Amino acid sequence: MFWRRLSFSDQGLSKPEVIIKDVMETISKKFKELDVCGKFTLRTKLWEIAYPDQNSMCSPSAKVNTKGAPKKTTSRNPRSTKRDPSY
Secondary structure, three states, X not given: OHHHHOOOOOOOOOOOOOOOHHHHHHHHHHHHHOOHHHHHHHHHHHHHHHOOOOOOOOXXXXXXXXXXXXXXXXXXXXXXXXXXXXX
16 A cells, blocks of 8 residues: 555656855855955865866875885894804
């Protein structure tokens, strides 16, 4: 009975309308109130939204090894008076 009553048809619902005019006006007012540093920060954030493919970050040129300390090279002197069991 439940599945017979369930319907997915559009019952006169209109498409939702998204408007950003009021948000842009608020951002414009906020921009006018900010100092130079704040204006630059807001402009940078808006730039990142408008142009997501053009950001200031760049990929590293070579893979950096982040694990372990660099290995030390040991030089053994054959005439040493100290005994080295691994030698």
